[in-house]
Amino acid sequence: MNDTTYGLQELNAEKAFGGMGETVERDIPQIDMSDYFNRKDEIGEALWAAATEIGFFQLYNHGIPQELVDEAFWMSEQFFQLPEDSKKQFPLKPGSNAGWEFMEQVRPSTGTADRKESYQITLPRMTGLWPNGVEVPAFKATMMAFERHNWSVAMRVLSCFADRLGFTTDFFTEGHDSDAKEYQSTLRLIHYLGMENAKPEDFKFWRAGAHTDFDCLTLLHQKPGQGGLQLSPGKDAKGRAIAWTDVPPLPGVITCNIGDMLMRWSDDKLQSTLHRVRMPRPEEYLGPRYSMAYFAQANMDTVLQGPEGKYEPMTGHDYIQMRLGANFAKK
Ligand SMILES: O=C(O)CCC(=O)C(=O)O
Numbered sequence: 625m626n627d628t629t630y631g632l633q634e635l636n637a638e639k640a641f642g643g644m645g646e647t648v649e650r651d652i653p654q655i656d657m658s659d660y661f662n663r664k665d666e667i668g669e670a671l672w673a674a675a676t677e678i679g680f681f682q683l684y685n686h687g688i689p690q691e692l693v694d695e696a697f698w699m700s701e702q703f704f705q706l707p708e709d710s711k712k713q714f715p716l717k718p719g720s721n722a723g724w725e726f727m728e729q730v731r732p733s734t735g736t737a738d739r740k741e742s743y744q745i746t747l748p749r750m751t752g753l754w755p756n757g758v759e760v761p762a763f764k765a766t767m768m769a770f771e772r773h774n775w776s777v778a779m780r781v782l783s784c785f786a787d788r789l790g791f792t793t794d795f796f797t798e799g800h801d802s803d804a805k806e807y808q809s810t811l812r813l814i815h816y817l818g819m820e821n822a823k824p825e826d827f828k829f830w831r832a833g834a835h836t837d838f839d840c841l842t843l844l845h846q847k848p849g850q851g852g853l854q855l856s857p858g859k860d861a862k863g864r865a866i867a868w869t870d871v872p873p874l875p876g877v878i879t880c881n882i883g884d885m886l887m888r889w890s891d892d893k894l895q896s897t898l899h900r901v902r903m904p905r906p907e908e909y910l911g912p913r914y915s916m917a918y919f920a921q922a923n924m925d926t927v928l929q930g931p932e933g934k935y936e937p938m939t940g941h942d943y944i945q946m947r948l949g950a951n952f953a954k955k
């Protein structure tokens with residue numbers, strides 16, 4: 625299968641998932657990451673089962689201090705509360721995954737803009753894009769520390785997958801080398817707009833339309849009380865999502881999912897899973913929702929090639945550009 629065909633199939637499939645659908649309860653595996661080096665086999669087994677079956681799991685005892693997560697959330701809120709004129713100084717540059725955007729991401733599944741704004745940090749591309757210490761004190765230092773912690777957790781998870789795929793233990797760490805200028809993993813701070821004063825028709829839209837992620841692995845930090853994330857692990861014969869399951873925003877856990885890049889890189893052994901963020905119902909909390917997602921994306925010059933060679937080799941750069949082009953197409 626050539627690369628163009630692969631991309632189109634994925635994108636066409638994404639367009640089929642716009643409707644509300646049914647809801648069903650499913651268990652999301654919870655995995656204890658403590659004592660990682662001594663327990664790596666056991667952890668790897670649990671991760672592999674979760675990643676090949678449902679494609680979603682929640683990590684606890686993951687080693688990121690709760691204080692740092694709380695500080696990053698607090699600073700994210702301070703950033704989004706800046707006046708629009710301040711945030712405009714840091715515009716998202718097309719194709720870069722760096723900078724601030726307001727309702728620019730249009731999901732192929734819905735054809736409408738997600739009701740959100742985001743600020744994305746891709747470290748080698750941040751020149752001129754950091755708010756200074758007057759706008760949000762200590763923002764850069766906190767986000768850089770938080771980014772590194774997320775990278776490190778992601779590499780531990782990916783190393784377990786490398787062991788089982790027959791790669792060397794550090795295979796994915798080398799492919800996501802965070803010191804290289806080709807590094808393109810992204811920390812995305814997200815603010816979904818509060819719905820307290822919204823018009824009834826605004827509730828027809830999605831906070832985030834149904835999608836699979838483009839990356840290898842997503843580490844999502846949610847705030848208790850700010851739910852709405854749902855996943856759907858399968859598709860019916862017509863390509864529609866089978867049923868949706870709420871992913872609870874538990875305190876202290878990192879919610880992880882496999883993205884399409886790793887699905888391809890693993891010759892489809894690891895499962896990328898469709899998910900979305902729905903609007904609150906009238907009786908639920910209607911205030912703003914904040915989340916932070918770290919997307920581990922292979923460096924631009926890393927060649928994605930599965931152990932069995934199911935797909936043509938493709939660089940990390942080409943893969944991400946193909947997917948960004950379909951989501952931010954208006955620029
Ligand atoms: O905010 C969330 O809970 C999920 C965000 C998400 O799926 C994404 O940005 O890819």
Ligand SMILES: [Fe+2]
Pocket residue numbers: 835836837842899
């Ligand atoms: Fe996502």
